[in-house]
Amino acid sequence: MAEILFPALFILLALGLPVAFAMAISVFAALSLASSYPNIVVVKEMFSGLDSFPLLAVPFFILAAEIMTAGAVTLAVLRLAQALVGHHKGGLGHANVVSSAMFAGISGSALADAAGPGSMMIRMMERGGYDRAYAGALTIASSVVGPIIPPSITMIIYAMQDQQVSVGSLFMAGVLPGVLITVLVLVANARVSRIRGYASGAPMPPLAEIGRIAVHALPALLLIVLIVGGIRFGIFTPTEASVIAVFYALFVGMFVYRSIKLRDLPETILRAALIAGAVLLILGAARAFAWILIIEGIPQFLAETIIAWDLSPVVFLLAVNVLLLAFGLFMDPLPGVMILVPILAPISLALGIDPDHFAIIVIVNLTIGLTTPPVGSLIFVVSSAVKLRPSTLIGEMPPFFIALATALLLITFVPVLSTWLPAVSGF
Incomplete structure (x- = not known):
């Protein structure tokens, strides 16, 4: 069946079919043309995957x-980011990056970061004299932290695929890598801003004003403390935390x-239901x-x-990075996690690699795939927001690809970035 499954998937993706439909149709094709299984098995497996x-x-x-991204909440985060870094050279670009990092603690999604505060920051940057394509490319790069700084939908799905990790430990493991990515994208923006002369005309606000803005934004930013703290101290499970987050968002x-x-x-509920x-x-x-891969024995064959x-752990991690970056060219993070983690996680564990560390490597790799053509979802979201061709945005991406690649290498070969916080917080 694999000889039909993979060609069908790649053809359908090349035709522009959404990932979910491309995978489902390729599975139906493989079952219909190369097996004796009834097609109802596909529906059964899809339901089993969601019955959790x-x-x-x-x-x-x-x-x-969706509740927290209402106008006032987003504006409070943007104003705090601009107050903290907006007065530096390239200040509006810095504010874009910092607001994405703050908003990551609210949304847990790269696409939500780009579509919410990202699109607002693009308009602000363009009015401030930045090239629109550069503002869009910066938003694409800064939105990568969305699934890495907790809470993260991708981490929840990963924890369901690998019993060696928990949602709480992954939430803590993602904090420092998320900060590292933010800092390196800030460095890239500072360098480009110096070359192009993107200066900030805004003076540094008085400390009292920064304090007032911070207090105003604090209720929104406390969501991450509520979620991670509650899980860490055993007050509620991750699923219960998500419900509490809804009520907290409503209150705020x-x-x-x-x-x-x-x-x-x-x-608001309708938009959330559609997403x-x-x-x-x-x-x-x-x-x-x-399921098709499993019954074909492909994971077992690859693992053996x-x-x-x-391979040594170092060579294995290098190979995994290449594999995942290539996989991310064609597949979004969520299906990537579900397909690849059951294959790769047991091998990494056998090689003595910390499960939380390996999880962050996988998640960062697949999230970077959102910024790369031909299927990079962030490119198309931002392209729609700035009314520019995707190729124009991609032309502005090289400085940020360098920043993201540097972050990935540091995360891969400096395990303490991913393992220190889970260890000191008791996970």
């Missing part, structure tokens, strides 16, 4: 993010920022796709082959 209590966290975190939006009215909730439906459809199709090569 921990997976309930995904739609609830999406709903919490309705009573603190007063940006949400009861009449707005049906539309969650798309995500869950991808996960269900990925489960059916992975790699183990027979007797």
Whole structure:
């Protein structure tokens, strides 16, 4: 069946079909043309992939993010980012990067970062004299931290595929790598800003003003503390944390920022349902796709082959980086996690690689895939926002590809970046 499954998938992706439909149709084609299994098996496997209590966290975190991204909350985060770094050379670009890092602690999604505060920052940067294509490329790069700084939908899915890690430990493991990526993208923006003369005309605000803006933004930023702290101290499970996040978001939006009215909730819930439906459809199709691979014995064959090569951990991690970066050219992170983690995680464990460390390597790799053609979702989201061709945005990406590649190498070969916080926090 594999001889039909993979060609069908690549052809459908090349034709521009959404990933979920491409995977589901390729599975149907493989079953129909090369097996005696009935097609109803695909539906069964898709349902089995979604019949999970921990997976309930995904739609609830999406709903919490939709509630928290109401205008007043987003503006509070943007104003704080601009107050902290907006006065430096390339200040509006720095504010774009810092706001993405802050917003990552609210949304857990790279696409939400780009579509929410990212699109607002692009308009601000263009009015401030930045080239529109550069502002879009910077937004693409800065949004990478969305699934890495907790809470993260991708980490929830990863923990379901690898029993050696927990959602809480992955949340803690992602903090320092997320900060590292943010710093390196800031460095890249500073260098480009010096070359192109992107100066900030805004003076540094008085400390009292920065403090006032920080206090105003604090309720939004406390969401990450509530989620991670509650999980760490055993107050609630990750799934329960997602529900609590919804109620906290409602409280903040309705009573603190007063940006949400009861009449707005049906539309907000509908948007969250559409996003969650798309995500869950991808996960269900990925489960059916992975089932074909398992019954064909492909994961076992690959695992035995790699183990027979007797690779050192360093060479194995280099090979994994190349594989995942190539895989990310054609596949989004969520199906990538569901297909590849059951194959690669046991091998990394056998080689003595820390499970949290390996998980962050996988997640960062696949998230970087969102910035690379031909299927990079961030490119198309931002392209739509700035009304530019994807190729124009890609032309501005090389400085940020260098920053992201540097971050990936440091995360890969400096394990303490991923393992220190889970260890000191007791995970």
